Amino acid sequence: MTDHGFGVVRPLPGNGLVAFEGGLLLVCDANESAANDLLDALRETAASGGDGRALARRAAQVLAANMAGDPATCAVAGPVGDGVAVLVSGSAAATIGTASGETRLAGSDSLTWADRLVTGPVERVQLSLPGAGSPHPAVRFEGGVVHGGGLVGDLTDQPAAPAPSRPLTSEMPATAFHIEADLIQPPPAPVERPPYPLADQPQAVQGPSSGPQPQEQPPYLPPQDQPPYPTPQEQPPDLPPQEPQPPYLPPQEQPPYFGPQEQPPPLPEPQQFPSYDEPPPSGNGVADQQAQQQHMGPPDHYDQPAPPLLGPPDHYEQPGPPPQEQQPDHGDRPLVYGVDCKNDHFNDPRVPYCAVCGIALVQRTLVPYKGPRPSLGVLILDDGTALPLESDYLLGRDPERAPEVAGGTARPAKVTSPDGSVSRRHLRVALDGWDVNLVDLGSVNGTQIQPPGDPNFYDIPPNEPVTIAPGTTVRVGVSRTLRFEAHRG
Numbered sequence: 001m002t003d004h005g006f007g008v009v010r011p012l013p014g015n016g017l018v019a020f021e022g023g024l025l026l027v028c029d030a031n032e033s034a035a036n037d038l039l040d041a042l043r044e045t046a047a048s049g050g051d052g053r054a055l056a057r058r059a060a061q062v063l064a065a066n067m068a069g070d071p072a073t074c075a076v077a078g079p080v081g082d083g084v085a086v087l088v089s090g091s092a093a094a095t096i097g098t099a100s101g102e103t104r105l106a107g108s109d110s111l112t113w114a115d116r117l118v119t120g121p122v123e124r125v126q127l128s129l130p131g132a133g134s135p136h137p138a139v140r141f142e143g144g145v146v147h148g149g150g151l152v153g154d155l156t157d158q159p160a161a162p163a164p165s166r167p168l169t170s171e172m173p174a175t176a177f178h179i180e181a182d183l184i185q186p187p188p189a190p191v192e193r194p195p196y197p198l199a200d201q202p203q204a205v206q207g208p209s210s211g212p213q214p215q216e217q218p219p220y221l222p223p224q225d226q227p228p229y230p231t232p233q234e235q236p237p238d239l240p241p242q243e244p245q246p247p248y249l250p251p252q253e254q255p256p257y258f259g260p261q262e263q264p265p266p267l268p269e270p271q272q273f274p275s276y277d278e279p280p281p282s283g284n285g286v287a288d289q290q291a292q293q294q295h296m297g298p299p300d301h302y303d304q305p306a307p308p309l310l311g312p313p314d315h316y317e318q319p320g321p322p323p324q325e326q327q328p329d330h331g332d333r334p335l336v337y338g339v340d341c342k343n344d345h346f347n348d349p350r351v352p353y354c355a356v357c358g359i360a361l362v363q364r365t366l367v368p369y370k371g372p373r374p375s376l377g378v379l380i381l382d383d384g385t386a387l388p389l390e391s392d393y394l395l396g397r398d399p400e401r402a403p404e405v406a407g408g409t410a411r412p413a414k415v416t417s418p419d420g421s422v423s424r425r426h427l428r429v430a431l432d433g434w435d436v437n438l439v440d441l442g443s444v445n446g447t448q449i450q451p452p453g454d455p456n457f458y459d460i461p462p463n464e465p466v467t468i469a470p471g472t473t474v475r476v477g478v479s480r481t482l483r484f485e486a487h488r489g
Contacts (some may be wrong), residue, residue: 005123006079006153013133013148016073019070020141022046024055025151027092027127028074028391034066038074039145045078052078056115056444059087059476062418071112075127077128077153082120085444088127097124110398115444117462125153137138161367175252240281336373336433339366346371348434355486376436377470377486387413387437389429395476396426396441404428421445421477430465435466436484438474448475 004024011018017035019026019042026042027036041058048054055078063072073090075156086094089107096103104109105114132149141151174215338346341354341361349368351359376389387393392410394402399412415422423443430437440447440462448457452471460466468474 006077009151009153010135010137010139011141011146011148012128012135012150012152014129014131015128015147016132016149017268018141018143018148018151019145020151022049024076024078025125025127025153026055026059026074026076027129027148027150028072029090030147032074034062034070034072034074037062037066038072038076042076049163050078052076052080053117053444053446054078056085056087057419057421060115060343064418064420065457067112073107073129075107075129077125077127079122079222080117083118084120084122084123084125085115085117086125086127087113087115087444093128095124095126095128096122098122101332110401111421112397112424115423117442117446119442119446119462124156127151170286221430271300327431333372333374335370337370338369338373339363339368344373344375350434373431373434375436376431377484377485379482381415381482382480385413387429389431391432393429394425394427395422395429396424397422398424415476415480417477417479419478422480423477426474428476432465435467437467439463439465443477445477447477449473450475 003415006023008281009020009025015030017026017028017030019039021042022048024042024047026038032038038059041062042055045055045058050058055076059074059076063074071090073092075086075088075092075094076247077084077086077094077096079085082300084096086096088094088105089112091265092107093104096105096116098118099121101117105116126300128150135152186481195359206267226234291320337349339349339361341347341357341359343357344352345378347354347355347356347361347364349363378389378391379387381387392404393413394404394410395413395415396402396417398416399405399414402410402412404410404425405412415426423441423445425441426443427447428439428441432441438447438449438460440460446462447460449460450457450466450473451465452469457473457475468484470484472484474482474484476482
């Protein structure tokens with residue numbers, strides 16, 4: 001986001017009302033009874049320096065006070081850091097474009113309104129009413145309230161910076177030198193020379209030039225105290241004499257190469273010598289074969305068929321599916337690793353005391369095993385509602401229409417507030433093993449936690465799981481709270 005809010009803002013053609021002030025956007029149906037209240041909320045928020053979260057909260061209060069009939073058709077948006085807070089209601093819609101993709105919100109997805117905090121960096125924001133047209137690229141909206149069907153804020157299309165002004169030519173001082181045309185001499189033509197002297201051409205003797213001549217450098221002479229480098233013909237006296245190398249054999253003196261046509265002669269077949277332990281052949285073929293079998297001993301067991309298998313036949317050879325082991329029925333409770341206390345209470349292996357009876361758990365005498373996870377405690381809302389922590393929950397103003405509830409991965413827990421600070425899908429309570437995690441689902445007004453013994457509340461980041469300990473107080477929106485208790489009776 002920029003200081004201007006949404007970069008270049010363009011209106012969409014339509015019959016509604018569009019407003020842009022202090023970096024905050026608003027579109028609404030011109031026939032809505034709450035249109036004037038929404039415009040007042042926009043002006044007051046911009047005058048007080050509020051951001052998109054404050055505007056969404058004010059708009060939610062206006063919508064909550066005018067819920068006698070159908071939901072009002074409107075949408076608001078405002079920057080929050082490098083992100084944007086958006087609220088849509090009725091038939092309005094919003095599209096937020098970021099580097100990772102687009103997020104679309106529609107008021108028809110909720111019975112009341114839908115709001116979302118989209119983390120940045122944001123590149124494009126569009127709020128539109130039914131029947132809105134396309135923006136004209138030459139039209140820009142600098143602020144105020146006009147007729148239209150929506151607004152588009154494009155941060156990728158920043159207004160071009162004005163070109164720096166410069167004085168006219170007549171006002172500039174005359175700093176150039178005046179030179180007569182007949183005094184201008186053309187530069188001498190370059191003389192082409194070969195890159196190296198030719199052997200059959202004499203080298204031209206160049207005369208002295210008009211400029212300073214470079215001094216000739218004397219040839220490099222080695223220092224007097226060092227011996228000169230040996231030449232290739234001279235060998236230093238301290239080197240050992242070189243041994244003569246064997247003479248090189250020409251190609252015709254090398255042994256012949258056997259090509260593919262010429263193969264070496266085959267080796268002679270190995271002769272069969274009679275064994276001293278075998279009797280000589282008698283001349284009778286049958287007698288010799290019997291004698292050979294008697295000499296070689298009993299026949300090899302590989303030549304005989306395998307003996308039949310002992311014991312009962314395998315159950316997989318019988319028709320029908322193999323029998324399956326009966327698994328204990330734990331219902332829908334997941335299996336986790338834990339330990340039993342002295343009174344056979346299944347516990348988290350990380351805790352020092354039993355969560356049911358409070359007896360000490362001596363870790364050296366405990367053997368972890370996998371068993372059904374018991375209830376991890378209870379969430380107690382400020383109105384007395386108790387939510388047993390046996391599965392995941394989705395808290396919000398309209399949780400029944402959430403995809404997590406429709407998919408069966410979480411139970412709905414309806415939480416509303418008179419100030420409209422609770423989002424439609426606000427918070428998910430996710431159980432992971434023995435841990436209780438909170439995941440803020442990009443709510444506009446956020447979720448805060450107060451750890452046990454700490455007087456302060458801390459914001460949790462959106463869309464990231466945060467593990468809480470027993471005794472933690474959770475604030476949903478602005479005014480609703482709940483407490484995590486781990487006691488299991």
